[in-house]
Amino acid sequence: MAIQLRGKPSQWVTIWLFFLIAVGGLWYPLLGYLMLGMMLGIPLLAYFRSRYWCGNLCPRGAFLDIVLYQFSPRRPYPRLFKKQSFRWGVFSFIMTVFAIRMTLAWGNWLAVGGLFVNMCVVTSIVAILLGVLFNQRAWCAICPMGTLQESLGKLGSKVHKKTVAKLDE
Ligand code: SF4
Numbered sequence: 001m002a003i004q005l006r007g008k009p010s011q012w013v014t015i016w017l018f019f020l021i022a023v024g025g026l027w028y029p030l031l032g033y034l035m036l037g038m039m040l041g042i043p044l045l046a047y048f049r050s051r052y053w054c055g056n057l058c059p060r061g062a063f064l065d066i067v068l069y070q071f072s073p074r075r076p077y078p079r080l081f082k083k084q085s086f087r088w089g090v091f092s093f094i095m096t097v098f099a100i101r102m103t104l105a106w107g108n109w110l111a112v113g114g115l116f117v118n119m120c121v122v123t124s125i126v127a128i129l130l131g132v133l134f135n136q137r138a139w140c141a142i143c144p145m146g147t148l149q150e151s152l153g154k155l156g157s158k159v160h161k162k163t164v165a166k167l168d169e
Pocket of ligand 1: 051054055058059060061062069139140141143145146147
C-alpha cells in the first residue's frame with residue numbers, strides 16, 4: 001500500500017495538537033484544557049464560517065485526513081449518519097454523558113482535564129473504527145462539534161442575508 005502524502009498546510013500544523021491531547025493527555029491530564037479552549041472558540045468561528053474549522057483546522061480532522069486516510073477503504077458511510085434526528089441524538093447522548101461526568105469531576109481540576117482527554121480518546125477510537133470500516137471522515141458526519149457548527153453556520157448565514165436585505169431596502 002503506497003502512502004499518499006495529503007492534507008492542507010494548516011492541517012499539518014494542527015495535527016500535532018491531536019497527538020498532544022489524545023496521547024500526551026494520558027500522562028498529563030491538564031492538556032485536556034486545550035480541548036476546552038477549542039470547544040469555546042469553535043461556535044464563534046462556526047457562526048461566521050460554518051464548518052471551516054472541520055476542513056482546515058481541527059486537529060482530529062487533520063489526523064483523519066492525513067493518517068487514517070491511508071488505512072480507510074473509502075466506502076460511503078451509512079445513510080443513517082445523514083439524518084438530522086440521528087445526528088442530534090448522538091449530540092444529545094455525548095453531551096449528556098459529558099455533563100454527568102463533569103458534574104462528578106467538578107472541583108477536581110485534574111479530573112476535569114482528564115475528562116476532556118478521555119472524551120477525546122473515546123471519540124477518536126470511534127472515529128478510527130468508523131474510518132477503517134467506511135471512510136476516514138465518517139465520524140465527522142455525526143461528530144457533535146460538526147453538527148453544532150453546521151447549525152450555527154446556517155444560522156449565521158440566515159442572519160447575514162436578512163441584514164443585507166434590510167440594508168438594500
Ligand atoms: S466533525 Fe468533529 S472531528 Fe470532524 S473535523 Fe469537525 S470538529 Fe473535527
